[in-house]
Amino acid sequence: MFKAQPTNSTAQTELPFAIVEGEVISTPPEDLYIPPEALEVFLESFEGPLDLLLYLIKRQNIDILNIPIARITEQYMQYVELMKNINLDLAAEYLVMAAMLAEIKARMLLPRHEELEDEEDPRSELIRRLQEYERFKQAASDLDDLPRMDRDTFATLVTVKMDKKDKSLPEVQLSELLNAFKEILKRVDMSSDHQIKRENLSIREKMTHVLSELQGEEFILFYDLFKIEEGRQGVVVTFIAMLELLKMHLIDIVQAESYAPIYLRPAESATVH
Numbered sequence: 001m002f003k004a005q006p007t008n009s010t011a012q013t014e015l016p017f018a019i020v021e022g023e024v025i026s027t028p029p030e031d032l033y034i035p036p037e038a039l040e041v042f043l044e045s046f047e048g049p050l051d052l053l054l055y056l057i058k059r060q061n062i063d064i065l066n067i068p069i070a071r072i073t074e075q076y077m078q079y080v081e082l083m084k085n086i087n088l089d090l091a092a093e094y095l096v097m098a099a100m101l102a103e104i105k106a107r108m109l110l111p112r113h114e115e116l117e118d119e120e121d122p123r124s125e126l127i128r129r130l131q132e133y134e135r136f137k138q139a140a141s142d143l144d145d146l147p148r149m150d151r152d153t154f155a156t157l158v159t160v161k162m163d164k165k166d167k168s169l170p171e172v173q174l175s176e177l178l179n180a181f182k183e184i185l186k187r188v189d190m191s192s193d194h195q196i197k198r199e200n201l202s203i204r205e206k207m208t209h210v211l212s213e214l215q216g217e218e219f220i221l222f223y224d225l226f227k228i229e230e231g232r233q234g235v236v237v238t239f240i241a242m243l244e245l246l247k248m249h250l251i252d253i254v255q256a257e258s259y260a261p262i263y264l265r266p267a268e269s270a271t272v273h
Helices: 049-059 069-085 086-107 124-145 174-191 204-215 230-246 268-272
Strands: 018-020 023-025 251-255 262-266
Touching: 018 124, 049 069, 049 086, 049 124, 069 086, 086 124, 174 230, 204 230, 204 251, 204 262, 230 251
Parallel strands: none
Antiparallel strands: 018 023, 251 262
């Protein structure tokens, strides 16, 4: 007893030729005109007659300096016939090369004169063009292999946020302060004159003078607070006045780094009050 096979309820329907404004068209219109250039075939394998010749030569491992014209011409014409069926305009430039190959073949079949032993090989011009084309093609390939922006490498913009932190100033050592004071004394000895009368110098007055110089200033160079014309006694009193102010926390003696110039500035505790 045979059992009937179940039929597929969803029968496969034929796709329409086109849909225009919602209307299904199953057959093309009789007056439909498709221009020849509407369909173009791009052959990326060969970029011209020389490219095709070079491909045929390399595919068969033929010496480019000893090209068998008959065999290459036969294979070349097979490709030209194919090109005729695809695009007549593109095949035209290949026909020029075909004519050149036919001319070379005819010249090679002609008997050569014994008198003209140095007669040029009919293939020499074609060989020269093939070698030149091969060099340019290799150069183009080498350039294409180089890293290219937006293909192999991509530019990036990175912004670095720098945290602004107050740089702590190093403490001034007493030895450095004394060395600076020695330099002041050397300058005094070099420019000291004979003093006729003695002037009484007060440490308190020098302290007041130093504070008045610092008033309204953020930093003052250590050397600028000494008056060379006052002699050794004057610079000693000024130096002692600085030490007294430093002891009373009215001034700070700072420098940016080791062996850098020494500066005086009002003490932070003094500025707060």
